[in-house]
Amino acid sequence: MNPPPPLVVEDLTFRYRDRGSPSISSISFELPAGHLLLLAGSSGCGKTTLARCINGLIPRSYKGELSGRILLHGQNAAGWPLARISQLVGTVLQDPERQILGTRVLNEVAFGLENLGLPRVEILERVDRAVEHLGISALRDRETHNLSGGEKQKVALAGVLAMRPSLLILDEPLASLDPASAQEALALVRRLIDEGMSVLMIEHRVEDVLRIHPDQVMFMSEGRVRYQGPVAGLEHAVDYREVKLPAEMVIARAAQEPQAQFPSPAIRRSLGLARPPLVQFEGVRFGYDAADSVLHDINLEIRPGEVIAVLGPNGAGKTTLVKHAIGLLKPTAGRVLVQGRDTHELSVAQVASTLGYVFQSPSHMLFAPTVREELAFGPTNLGHTPDLIQQEVQEALKIVNLTGLEADPPLALSFGQQKRVSIAAILAMRSRILVMDEPTAGQDFRNYMSFMDSILAMPGFEAVLFITHDVDLAVVYATRVLLVSQGRIAADGPPEEVLADTGLLTRCRLVPTSLLHANLERLPRTGRFVRAEALARV
Amino acid sequence: MLVTWRYRKRRSLVQSFDPRAWIIFYLCFMGVTISFWDVRILAILFGLSLGIVISSGLTWRETRRAWLFIGGFIIYFSLFTFLTGRGGMEFYTEEHVIRNVQASFTLFGWRPVLHITVERIFYALSMLVRVFSLASMTILIPYSFNPAQYGVTFRGLGLPDKIAYAMDLTMRFVPTYARDFQITMDAQRARGYEIEKLRGGLLAQVRKLAPLIVPVTIQAIAGSEDIIDAMDLRAFGIQPRTWLEELHYRPRDRALIVAGVGCFLFSLALSIYGVGTFWVPEALKSLPLL
Numbered sequence: 076m077n078p079p080p081p082l083v084v085e086d087l088t089f090r091y092r093d094r095g096s097p098s099i100s101s102i103s104f105e106l107p108a109g110h111l112l113l114l115a116g117s118s119g120c121g122k123t124t125l126a127r128c129i130n131g132l133i134p135r136s137y138k139g140e141l142s143g144r145i146l147l148h149g150q151n152a153a154g155w156p157l158a159r160i161s162q163l164v165g166t167v168l169q170d171p172e173r174q175i176l177g178t179r180v181l182n183e184v185a186f187g188l189e190n191l192g193l194p195r196v197e198i199l200e201r202v203d204r205a206v207e208h209l210g211i212s213a214l215r216d217r218e219t220h221n222l223s224g225g226e227k228q229k230v231a232l233a234g235v236l237a238m239r240p241s242l243l244i245l246d247e248p249l250a251s252l253d254p255a256s257a258q259e260a261l262a263l264v265r266r267l268i269d270e271g272m273s274v275l276m277i278e279h280r281v282e283d284v285l286r287i288h289p290d291q292v293m294f295m296s297e298g299r300v301r302y303q304g305p306v307a308g309l310e311h312a313v314d315y316r317e318v319k320l321p322a323e324m325v326i327a328r329a330a331q332e333p334q335a336q337f338p339s340p341a342i343r344r345s346l347g348l349a350r351p352p353l354v355q356f357e358g359v360r361f362g363y364d365a366a367d368s369v370l371h372d373i374n375l376e377i378r379p380g381e382v383i384a385v386l387g388p389n390g391a392g393k394t395t396l397v398k399h400a401i402g403l404l405k406p407t408a409g410r411v412l413v414q415g416r417d418t419h420e421l422s423v424a425q426v427a428s429t430l431g432y433v434f435q436s437p438s439h440m441l442f443a444p445t446v447r448e449e450l451a452f453g454p455t456n457l458g459h460t461p462d463l464i465q466q467e468v469q470e471a472l473k474i475v476n477l478t479g480l481e482a483d484p485p486l487a488l489s490f491g492q493q494k495r496v497s498i499a500a501i502l503a504m505r506s507r508i509l510v511m512d513e514p515t516a517g518q519d520f521r522n523y524m525s526f527m528d529s530i531l532a533m534p535g536f537e538a539v540l541f542i543t544h545d546v547d548l549a550v551v552y553a554t555r556v557l558l559v560s561q562g563r564i565a566a567d568g569p570p571e572e573v574l575a576d577t578g579l580l581t582r583c584r585l586v587p588t589s590l591l592h593a594n595l596e597r598l599p600r601t602g603r604f605v606r607a608e609a610l611a612r613v
Numbered sequence: 614m615l616v617t618w619r620y621r622k623r624r625s626l627v628q629s630f631d632p633r634a635w636i637i638f639y640l641c642f643m644g645v646t647i648s649f650w651d652v653r654i655l656a657i658l659f660g661l662s663l664g665i666v667i668s669s670g671l672t673w674r675e676t677r678r679a680w681l682f683i684g685g686f687i688i689y690f691s692l693f694t695f696l697t698g699r700g701g702m703e704f705y706t707e708e709h710v711i712r713n714v715q716a717s718f719t720l721f722g723w724r725p726v727l728h729i730t731v732e733r734i735f736y737a738l739s740m741l742v743r744v745f746s747l748a749s750m751t752i753l754i755p756y757s758f759n760p761a762q763y764g765v766t767f768r769g770l771g772l773p774d775k776i777a778y779a780m781d782l783t784m785r786f787v788p789t790y791a792r793d794f795q796i797t798m799d800a801q802r803a804r805g806y807e808i809e810k811l812r813g814g815l816l817a818q819v820r821k822l823a824p825l826i827v828p829v830t831i832q833a834i835a836g837s838e839d840i841i842d843a844m845d846l847r848a849f850g851i852q853p854r855t856w857l858e859e860l861h862y863r864p865r866d867r868a869l870i871v872a873g874v875g876c877f878l879f880s881l882a883l884s885i886y887g888v889g890t891f892w893v894p895e896a897l898k899s900l901p902l903l
Contacts, residue, residue, distance in 0.1 A: 156851060166846050168846075173789075176782060176844060177761075178761045187848060188855070190850070192852050195855060195857060198855060198857055235847075403802060403803065423803060423807075424802075424806075431804075436832075439793070439797050440800040441831075452806070452824065457805045
């Protein structure tokens with residue numbers, strides 16, 4: 076007789092105590108040993124709730140009404156203590172920064188084993204095996220704080236594997252990784268599966284996961300399973316606007332649908348060519364200490380009408396570069412001119428009227444009791460008059476489509492609305508250039524595409540610059556790409572030129588995507604890069 | 614970088630002992646020091662703490678800021694006590710004047726007088742030496758103890774697992790929160806916020822710090838859910854845990870604890886019998902009374 080599968084979920088429904096309706100309803104599936112199940116769906120579809128039910132956090136840490144059964148290796152796990160579940164089900168959460176608990180890699184990997192009260196000798200042996208297995212033995216005695224994002228993710232995985240689970244739940248493991256690190260992480264997961272591990276991977280970047288050939292795909296929306304089966308059926312079952320599918324799949328689907336209209340960008344390149352540059356970098360060099368230089372000899376100009384994508388791997392110097400433009404950092408050699416004035420002579424506040432910087436997470440900046448006060452904060456700091464501020468706030472609210480929410484507390488809004496408030500806060504200062512750090516972070520595919528569409532359609536900014544490691548975002552939206560690698564500009568030009576050099580991309584730890592390939596193939600006919608849906612008409 | 618760890622492995626007297634033994638010795642030293650007001654005994658204790666600092670392998674460069682900050686603070690308060698003469702009133706009933714210095718100006722018809730007395734000088738001196746010995750021993754701690762051993766040290770001192778691990782977690786998340794703080798600071802500066810321009814009373818200033826405090830707090834609260842999940846998922850707090858880091862008392866550690874506790878008990882006994890109270894040289898007591 077075959078052994079029972081590591082995971083069977085039967086008719087699972089769960090409602091959080093403080094919510095009116097269930098977050099997941101009637102979910103049933105089976106995950107055999109050595110299989111990869113990809114679970115996709117947009118934010119709030121119930122993916123994480125399902126994961127919490129399987130790993131035991133529900134109902135132990137999150138209370139509510141649970142019905143249905145979860146069988147681990149054929150046994151009903153209801154009523155098991157977390158210590159027992161954690162030895163069968165390992166979970167790696169989205170943000171490695173918050174789940175690494177040890178100051179050193181050794182302590183981090185040993186954490187779960189220490190909690191199980193195992194003898195020291197066994198803990199050390201298991202830790203050594205886990206780090207060796209993932210090829211990170213060299214990190215064993217390093218401090219966790221100094222690791223890169225990819226290394227942190229591997230250390231978190233090692234900490235889970237050391238507990239020797241037979242089922243692994245990975246909750247958006249790629250979210251904070253650059254493309255090359257994401258690929259390495261995926262290859263590692265594939266190896267574990269081939270060795271017999273069962274993996275449930277939650278990810279809305281479906282395209283990336285398809286590279287490691289999931290055995291099954293499950294697509295959820297509004298707490299229910301909409302599709303469950305082989306990858307091949309995904310194309311027809313899933314809305315390509317909700318999860319990121321490979322470009323060819325999207326093209327095939329879009330060709331059968333009526334032609335879609337996309338908002339046209341409000342920024343017009345032709346307007347800016349004759350006008351003086353807004354920002355100039357002249358031989359900029361920067362280092363936090365004399366021996367260690369982060370930026371080397373940067374020369375560039377930002378002109379009105381440009382939509383610039385700053386691409387590059389984690390740690391390449393992208394953020395440091397942008398912080399120079401907004402005056403948060405001053406070059407150690409060379410100079411940065413903002414509207415002709417050297418940033419050495421300007422305060423950050425003075426630069427803010429030209430460049431507005433929106434940080435990755437809105438919760439890093441939102442603080443005021445009402446949206447109105449939040450938006451008035453910037454202009455007040457810049458010394459605008461109360462009448463002008465009122466006008467600026469109203470205009471900004473209108474542009475980001477949040478009129479009517481003036482009196483609401485920004486921190487009580489949804490994540491997407493908070494992102495809009497953070498953009499409006501910059502708009503209200505009448506900054507001429509919008510600078511965004513990872514604008515898509517923390518949002519699912521549908522949300523971030525509509526977010527980018529609406530930002531570029533907004534009147535008010537003369538140029539937009541965004542930092543990203545999502546190549547497709549540059550393909551679809553940028554008119555110019557700055558490729559940063561090891562503190563230097565590795566390439567600067569239109570996306571059709573810079574991104575065509577796939578060798579250069581690989582050297583900069585970026586991975587050419589299916590959308591890029593599809594665009595490159597059709598470039599002689601299109602003349603420029605466009606989104607996948609538009610390629611369907613070529 | 615906002616946070617850099619002060620701890621390094623050094624060849625030093627402090628680090629040659631088990632951290633638990635040192636913490637016990639440190640607490641005893643504190644106890645001994647606060648048992649006395651006699652500047653002669655305090656000077657010996659100060660000499661001892663200075664010796665320990667010198668043997669700790671710390672350089673002036675790495676500790677300069679800590680010394681200047683704490684030193685400035687102590688000197689300021691000792692001087693303040695001396696000038697007002699309000700500090701040691703409970704120790705002496707009469708004061709012997711060395712000199713009375715009259716101010717050359719008057720305030721609303723009152724001419725301030727500074728009485729330089731033997732008692733005030735010796736009180737300020739005792740306070741200075743006393744606090745400096747405590748500070749010297751305290752400054753050593755972050756430089757000498759491995760943050761990775763904080764948890765096991767406190768566990769070894771008898772605190773429960775959960776509280777002891779909280780020490781480890783604090784050390785782990787200090788850099789994370791420092792990074793969040795830096796990001797928020799940058800985000801608000803990019804909106805024209807200038808922390809240098811804080812004005813107004815204390816309450817108004819605190820209110821003006823809201824753009825920093827609110828986001829950092831929200832981030833910390835939001836992040837803590839993940840931290841708790843990560844701990845629960847790896848079976849934290851379900852049963853008594855093994856601590857990977859091991860600490861073993863050696864004879865020298867036991868000797869240090871015995872010496873520390875012995876000295877403390879002895880000092881306690883002495884102070885109960887009134888030995889080591891506030892002292893001024895007999896010879897100076899012939900000076901005129903205030």
